[in-house]
Amino acid sequence: MNKLFRNTLIILAFSTIVFSLQAQDDATDGHEVSIKIPEVAILDVEPNGGSFTLAPEKPEEAGLALDFTNSKNDDLWLNYSSIVGSNTDPSRTIDVKIEDGGAVPDGLLLKVTAGADNGTGDGVMGSPVGELTLSNTAQKIINGIGSCYTGSPEKNGHQLTYVLELNEAAGSYGKIDFDQSTDIKIVYTITE
Amino acid sequence: MIKLLSLKRMSRLLFFTVLVLMQYTVYSQVSFNASGSWTSFISSNLEAGSNFSSGYTSSSNQVYISATTTKGKGKAGNFGWNVSVHKEDSNWHSSLGLSVRRTGSGNSTSNGNGGGLIQGGTAFQGLSGTTSAFFSGKKGHTDIPIQYQVTGVSVLIPSGVYSTTVVFTLTDQ
Numbered sequence: 408m409n410k411l412f413r414n415t416l417i418i419l420a421f422s423t424i425v426f427s428l429q430a431q432d433d434a435t436d437g438h439e440v441s442i443k444i445p446e447v448a449i450l451d452v453e454p455n456g457g458s459f460t461l462a463p464e465k466p467e468e469a470g471l472a473l474d475f476t477n478s479k480n481d482d483l484w485l486n487y488s489s490i491v492g493s494n495t496d497p498s499r500t501i502d503v504k505i506e507d508g509g510a511v512p513d514g515l516l517l518k519v520t521a522g523a524d525n526g527t528g529d530g531v532m533g534s535p536v537g538e539l540t541l542s543n544t545a546q547k548i549i550n551g552i553g554s555c556y557t558g559s560p561e562k563n564g565h566q567l568t569y570v571l572e573l574n575e576a577a578g579s580y581g582k583i584d585f586d587q588s589t590d591i592k593i594v595y596t597i598t599e
Numbered sequence: 600m601i602k603l604l605s606l607k608r609m610s611r612l613l614f615f616t617v618l619v620l621m622q623y624t625v626y627s628q629v630s631f632n633a634s635g636s637w638t639s640f641i642s643s644n645l646e647a648g649s650n651f652s653s654g655y656t657s658s659s660n661q662v663y664i665s666a667t668t669t670k671g672k673g674k675a676g677n678f679g680w681n682v683s684v685h686k687e688d689s690n691w692h693s694s695l696g697l698s699v700r701r702t703g704s705g706n707s708t709s710n711g712n713g714g715g716l717i718q719g720g721t722a723f724q725g726l727s728g729t730t731s732a733f734f735s736g737k738k739g740h741t742d743i744p745i746q747y748q749v750t751g752v753s754v755l756i757p758s759g760v761y762s763t764t765v766v767f768t769l770t771d772q
Contacts (some may be wrong), residue, residue, distance in 0.1 A: 437687070437766035438662060441638040441748050442655075442695060446758040451647030486648025490758045528648065530755045556754045559648030 420588070448499055450487035452567070453560035457483050461517070461571040472580065478571035485521060485549075486564040487597055488556040489530075499552040499598045501533065503543040509543070509591035514582035517541045518526050521548050522566040530555025535565060541593065552555045552597070626727050635662035651752045658700040660744035666769050667708060667739035678715070678738045685730040691715030691763045692735065696750040696770030698723035699765065701734050701743060715740055723748050726765065735772070 459480040463473035489499050503519060513515045523536040531553025539546050549565065557564030573579060637657045645651060668680045684699060701720035709715045718733030747765075 434769045435766060436664075437764050438634075438636045439762055439764050440636065440688075440697060440747060440749075441760055441762040443638065443640045443760045444752070444756050445641055445643035445757045447643050447645070447754060449643075449645070450645040453648075455747075468724070486646075486752050488645060488647055488649060490754045490756070492759065493757045529650070529753075554755050556650045559646050559647040564648055581624055 410569055415547040426517045444490060446492060446496065446599075447488050447490040447598045448599045449489075450485065450501060450595055451559065452595060453484045453486055453563075454482075455560070457484075459569070462567065463554075463571065463573075473573070473583070474570055479569060481566055481568040482561075483567045483569075484561045484564050485595060486557045486559045487533075487552065489552050489597070491552075496599070497553075498531075498550075499533070500547050501549040501552070502596045502598070503539065503541065503548045504545040505541050505543050506594050507543055509590055511541070511571075511588070511591065512589065513572050513584060514579040516572045517591075518570045518572060519548070520568045522568065524565055525563060527558035527563045528556045532557065533565075538570075545596065546596070567577035579588055600684070608676050609639060634665075635745075637661045639749060639751055653752055654748060654750045655752060656749075657747040659746045661747055661767075663705070663741075663743040664743040664745055664767060665705070665739075665741040666736060666743065667741075668771055673746070679735065680737070681735045681770050681772060682733045683718070683730045683768045683770070684733040685728055685768075686726040686727060687728065687764045689762050689764065690760070692751075692756050692761050694751045694753065694756055695761060697726045697763060697765075698748045698750070699726060700724065700746050700748075702746045703744040705740040705743035708741060717743070726763075730768065733767070 417446060459482060461478045461480060463475045463478050466474065484500070487501070491497055491499060501521075505511070505517075518538050518540050520538045523535060524532040531551070532555050533549035533552035535549050536547055539548055573583075621756065639655050639657065641651055641655065664682070666680055666682060668678060686697060700723045701717075704717045707715045715736055715738030717736035717740055718734065719732070724733070
């Protein structure tokens with residue numbers, strides 16, 4: 408009887424171990440995989456560090472005005488990459504301004520036009536607003552940018568066309584002063 | 600005296616009978632465990648106008664799987680098992696693709712007993728909501744390394760965190 412009792416205890420003990428082992432795992436297991444797509448809002452003017460000079464041509468005949476016909480430049484391109492958040496930032500815009508401290512010489516106007524995206528990238532591209540007269544106040548030049556990329560560098564994205572013109576307002580020609588020749592910096596900012 | 604001997608025999612008989620049953624239970628056991636997870640943070644450091652790289656790969660041992668089956672003794676089984684895999688999306692983007700592969704064989708738990716074979720699953724295979732065969736093996740293997748690859752990453756996908764659960768299922772052969 409003692410052996411029977413002892414054997415029964417041993418059996419019960421082994422049974423407990425077995426049931427404990429079986430409870431640890433089963434035939435199915437899994438885990439989570441997460442991909443975090445970051446918010447992106449970056450832009451660039453290409454070629455990097457590009458600069459140009461706009462200057463009206465001297466008149467060929469005494470008595471004529473400065474010739475602004477060739478006072479334009481379209482060498483630069485605006486590239487950007489954007490990922491919007493459907494709830495927090497559904498779209499972005501790009502603003503443009505003359506950097507604080509810079510100014511267009513008196514009697515003249517500096518205008519810029521962003522062309523339509525040239526289609527080498529993908530996504531929801533922004534829409535240019537048309538020609539703007541630049542000042543020290545930021546103005547929207549491209550609206551409605553979604554998640555997209557324009558491609559990089561030059562020849563991708565939006566071509567920028569700058570034009571230097573005589574201000575049509577009365578008395579502007581008399582304000583032109585060759586001592587006001589200056590360097591100015593144009594700043595583009597994409598909203599975050 | 601006769602009665603006592605019968606009790607002893609009955610006791611031994613019962614003891615060994617239960618032990619054999621326990622052995623059968625143990626040898627029928629299927630054990631499976633997956634440990635680890637993967638969170639891929641896509642860097643926002645890219646050239647203006649450019650897109651993300653499409654594919655991102657985890658470390659070669661991002662997740663470990665342990666699989667054992669002792670089925671075989673007392674039955675016609677061969678200690679073999681199959682692992683299948685599928686994913687269960689919780690917040691996943693349809694443009695993203697997820698693939699998985701086995702990068703090693705882990706550690707065999709049957710040293711000195713012929714070792715355990717493990718084969719298949721070494722090439723990336725895409726995951727879907729439908730279970731598909733992944734790899735197979737025999738006897739016990741722990742710490743089988745698993746690697747993931749995500750494709751289709753693009754700035755065209757809204758920012759956010761996209762998650763899915765990868766489910767491995769072990770079945771006896």
